[in-house]
Amino acid sequence: MASEEFLSVLKCGTSDRVPIFLRDLTLAMDAVNIRTTEVFTEQYDSELSANAVVSFQKMTGQDAVVGCIQSAAFNVESFGGVMKYPEYGIPVPLTHPLQGVTELPEVPEISGRTAGAVRSYSIVREKLPDVAVVGNVEGPFTKTGVLIGMDDLALMMISERDHVREVIELTTEHTMRFIEELDSVSSIDCVFLASASDNPDLFGCEVYQNMIVPNVKDLTSRIHKTGYPVIFHPHGVFMRDCMHDPFEDTIRTGIDGLQFSEGNDPEMITSMINGRCSVLGGTDIVPTLISGTDEEIKERTEYYMRGCSSGSHIFMPSCSLHRGTSIRRVMKMIDAVRSHT
Numbered sequence: 001m002a003s004e005e006f007l008s009v010l011k012c013g014t015s016d017r018v019p020i021f022l023r024d025l026t027l028a029m030d031a032v033n034i035r036t037t038e039v040f041t042e043q044y045d046s047e048l049s050a051n052a053v054v055s056f057q058k059m060t061g062q063d064a065v066v067g068c069i070q071s072a073a074f075n076v077e078s079f080g081g082v083m084k085y086p087e088y089g090i091p092v093p094l095t096h097p098l099q100g101v102t103e104l105p106e107v108p109e110i111s112g113r114t115a116g117a118v119r120s121y122s123i124v125r126e127k128l129p130d131v132a133v134v135g136n137v138e139g140p141f142t143k144t145g146v147l148i149g150m151d152d153l154a155l156m157m158i159s160e161r162d163h164v165r166e167v168i169e170l171t172t173e174h175t176m177r178f179i180e181e182l183d184s185v186s187s188i189d190c191v192f193l194a195s196a197s198d199n200p201d202l203f204g205c206e207v208y209q210n211m212i213v214p215n216v217k218d219l220t221s222r223i224h225k226t227g228y229p230v231i232f233h234p235h236g237v238f239m240r241d242c243m244h245d246p247f248e249d250t251i252r253t254g255i256d257g258l259q260f261s262e263g264n265d266p267e268m269i270t271s272m273i274n275g276r277c278s279v280l281g282g283t284d285i286v287p288t289l290i291s292g293t294d295e296e297i298k299e300r301t302e303y304y305m306r307g308c309s310s311g312s313h314i315f316m317p318s319c320s321l322h323r324g325t326s327i328r329r330v331m332k333m334i335d336a337v338r339s340h341t
Helices: 002-010 046-060 073-079 112-127 140-148 150-159 161-184 205-225 246-251 266-273 285-291 294-307 327-340
Strands: 064-066 132-138 190-195 230-234 257-259 278-281 313-315
Touching: 002 064, 002 132, 002 313, 046 064, 046 112, 046 327, 073 112, 073 140, 073 161, 112 132, 112 161, 132 140, 132 161, 140 150, 140 161, 140 190, 140 205, 150 161, 161 205, 190 205, 205 230, 205 246, 230 278, 266 278, 266 294, 285 294, 285 327, 294 313, 294 327
Parallel strands: 064 132, 132 190, 190 230, 230 257, 257 278, 278 313
Antiparallel strands: none
């Protein structure tokens, strides 16, 4: 079963082939030619979301999927913010609901479009019983940045760190509530921490070591108690001249898998991991998948396959896939992975 191979490699096991996980968040809507506004109806169309995810999996043959068409709405709207839904675009926040808020709200219930996303996960699980289903949630700083705005977060890191810590605590509780909802319907196999803002490049090594790493460690521990492995995907380049090694700090959070982003050397990353967790990574979305030739896609995919070959490797593009990415180029990347293995 694809799910068994995926989970075996995620837990540092071996497989006869390298599993593929594309972490498609909105591209499946292009695959089935539906409008964004058809999925993001007032209550979220769980059936249409799940059908898009399932159809794209059938097209690509990937071994793991996110169980819904994903959106920042699941965070923004839960806390009272407003989203914009372009007809054929990616949903984007219009307001940051905790921006300028000094008295934080209670942890919101899972309702509205977020509840619809949970139903989508259940449908995907039923329709793809042999494929791993990955719960996609945001890392602590990433989610905080969505809710209060990145500019405000940067300023608060200078003068209001205690408030930032309070927001992170609130968002972590909301993340766990979402995971527990997914767990209650047995619809996931592992959890993916999407963490574009949880990285050593954005706020520096001191913040990474003293705030980001402890919060990732705490969240990972709590997810482990629910029984799920954790994949962490920080952006940033880990070859940094820091007093404390950000890479070692990352591994010590207890994560089960690390997905590296653009700019990292795959062979060096795999060597530094040294079997302590699985390694997830592959072809850069920018520029390779966006504008690369077929030969460039093949060459760069093979480069990452070689670079990660000494570890427990799950192939992924460098970040999530969204509407507008060429499905033809994505299929060329998949072909290169399968030809290599």
